[in-house]
Every structure is written in structure tokens, then in C-alpha cells.
Amino acid sequence: MNQLLRFLIVLLPIVVLIFFGKILLVDEDIKFSNFNSKIFPEFQLNDLDGNPVQSGSLNGVKILNVWASWCITCLVEHPFLTRLSEQNIQIIGLNYKDSDLKANAWLKKHGNPYLFSIYDPRGDLAFDLGVTGAPESYLIVNNQVVGHIQGEMNQRKWETIFLPLIQKAKQGS
Amino acid sequence: MIIKKLFIFFSFIVLSTSAFNQVVYEFEDSLQEKRFYSLISEIRCPKCTSGSIASSDAPVSRDLKNKVYELVRDGSTDKEIKTYVSKRFGDFSDYRPSLEGSNYLLWFGPFIFLGLMLIIFFIKRRV
Numbered sequence: 674m675n676q677l678l679r680f681l682i683v684l685l686p687i688v689v690l691i692f693f694g695k696i697l698l699v700d701e702d703i704k705f706s707n708f709n710s711k712i713f714p715e716f717q718l719n720d721l722d723g724n725p726v727q728s729g730s731l732n733g734v735k736i737l738n739v740w741a742s743w744c745i746t747c748l749v750e751h752p753f754l755t756r757l758s759e760q761n762i763q764i765i766g767l768n769y770k771d772s773d774l775k776a777n778a779w780l781k782k783h784g785n786p787y788l789f790s791i792y793d794p795r796g797d798l799a800f801d802l803g804v805t806g807a808p809e810s811y812l813i814v815n816n817q818v819v820g821h822i823q824g825e826m827n828q829r830k831w832e833t834i835f836l837p838l839i840q841k842a843k844q845g846s
Numbered sequence: 847m848i849i850k851k852l853f854i855f856f857s858f859i860v861l862s863t864s865a866f867n868q869v870v871y872e873f874e875d876s877l878q879e880k881r882f883y884s885l886i887s888e889i890r891c892p893k894c895t896s897g898s899i900a901s902s903d904a905p906v907s908r909d910l911k912n913k914v915y916e917l918v919r920d921g922s923t924d925k926e927i928k929t930y931v932s933k934r935f936g937d938f939s940d941y942r943p944s945l946e947g948s949n950y951l952l953w954f955g956p957f958i959f960l961g962l963m964l965i966i967f968f969i970k971r972r973v
Binding site: 677681709770796800801803806 | 892893904905906909913933934935936966969970
């Protein structure tokens with residue numbers, strides 16, 4: 674009996690240590706790699722040029738990047754998005770709670786890596802997508818949202834979260 | 847001189863926009879109001895490390911509060927509203943985890959732990 678007790682006294686702190694250690698050391702990114710895929714929400718919005726966005730535009734493999742001209746981190750990730758677009762990655766912008774005038778001026782000044790940008794001044798589509806702020810990026814495969822990155826997109830997040838999902842999607846099709 | 851100072855002081859108060867920043871929610875009855883306030887304290891702010899949307903002034907929390915208000919006014923049930931939110935922002939958004947699956951450990955874990963401690967305690971006393 675006594676031995677069992679001693680064993681428990683030693684075991685308990687170890688179990689607690691491992692438990693909390695795991696919580697602390699777990700990579701933030703893992704939270705997003707277990708993303709539950711869902712159908713892209715329905716919407717009726719125009720792009721930044723004022724043309725209605727066609728629902729078929731979300732077929733194939735697309736990145737949807739939430740951005741705004743007031744968003745400073747968007748400027749930080751902008752060169753990386755530009756590089757992705759040069760590698761023929763198709764990126765669609767979701768212009769979030771912005772004015773089209775400012776947004777278009779921003780694109781003119783910093784360059785436009787987007788095929789087009791959906792203009793969402795009230796953030797309705799963004800709300801349905803679960804956007805918590807700009808920037809955020811979603812991976813969309815044939816109208817299904819399969820991946821999500823919060824905050825700045827960079828090489829590390831691209832390689833650890835989106836690339837494996839894209840490869841998986843390509844194998845599946 | 848002092849009149850001028852007082853004038854400036856009070857004009858700052860009158861013109862301060864923050865006093866008008868708070869959204870005032872109006873309800874048909876006190877039950878709706880109660881439900882609204884308990885709901886917003888049970889929905890997690892997606893932008894914060896920890897905290898409900900009631901305690902947060904992040905833009906997304908403001909949007910969420912407005913949406914919950916709208917849904918309460920439209921007569922949605924608490925469960926419908928929570929499903930609506932978690933469909934968009936994930937299960938993570940519910941501060942009161944549902945009683946299913948691995949959440950059992952969350953709800954009853956502390957009691958199991960307490961029970962274990964008591965058992966150990968009594969074993970020890972007998973020895």
C-alpha cells in the first residue's frame with residue numbers, strides 16, 4: 674500500500690508536468706491545421722471595379738486574402754503575396770471594411786497580386802467566413818473552405834499549413 | 847480667466863465622442879434583455895486570448911454583439927444563436943462547452959481529480 678502511495682506521489686507531478694508542458698509547447702499553427710472545412714458562404718457582392726462577383730470564380734484552388742488599406746500587417750505580407758502570385762498561385766482579395774477609393778489607391782501604390790478583390794465594406798461576407806480581423810487568408814478548393822491562417826501570411830505558414838492542404842487537394846482530384 | 851478655463855473644460859466633456867460611442871441596445875421585454883446579456887457573456891471573443899464578447903471592444907466582438915442582438919430580436923433560441931456563431935467562428939467560440947465527446951473530461955475532470963485525491967488521502971490515513 675505504502676509503495677503504491679509513493680509511486681502515485683512521484684507519478685502525479687510528472688503527469689501534471691507533461692500535461693501543462695504539452696499545452697505550452699503546442700504550436701499555434703496546429704489549431705488551424707485541424708480546420709473543419711465548410712462550403713463557402715453565399716454572397717452577393719461586387720469587386721473593387723464595381724462588377725458583380727460570379728459564384729463560379731471560387732472553383733479550383735484559390736487563396737482568399739482578407740485585406741484593407743488601413744491594415745498595416747497587410748502591407749507586411751504584401752511582398753510575399755506578390756511573390757506567390759508570380760508563381761501562378763491564384764489569390765482573390767477580400768477587401769474588408771474599407772472604402773473602394775482608398776482600396777484602389779492602395780493597390781495602385783503597392784501593386785495588385787489579386788485576380789480581383791471582393792468589395793465587402795460592411796464585412797458581411799467576412800463575418801460569415803469567421804474573419805476576426807485583417808489580414809487573414811483562407812484556402813478554397815472548389816468552393817470549399819479547407820484552410821485558414823490568421824494574421825500575416827509568410828513562408829513558414831505557407832509551407833506548414835497551406836502547401837500540404839493544396840497537395841492533398843490535388844491528390845484527391 | 848476662470849470662466850474661460852471652465853468653458854474649455856466643459857466643452858471637452860460635451861464634445862467627447864467616447865461618451866456617445868456605446869451602443870444602446872433596446873429590447874421588447876426584460877427576458878430578451880436578460881438572454882442577450884447572458885449570451886454575450888458566454889460567447890468568446892475570437893480576437894482575444896481570453897474573454898467574452900461582452901468584455902471586449904474589438905471590432906469583431908462589436909459585430910458579434912450586434913448580430914446576437916439581431917438574432918435575439920428576431921426570436922432565435924439560445925441554441926440557434928450559439929450554433930450560428932460556432933458555425934462561423936468554431937466550437938472555440940462557446941464559453942460553455944456542450945456536454946458531449948471529449949468535453950466530458952472538461953466538465954467532470956476536476957471532480958474525478960478531487961475523488962482521486964480523497965481516495966489517496968483516506969488510504970494514507972489508514973496506513
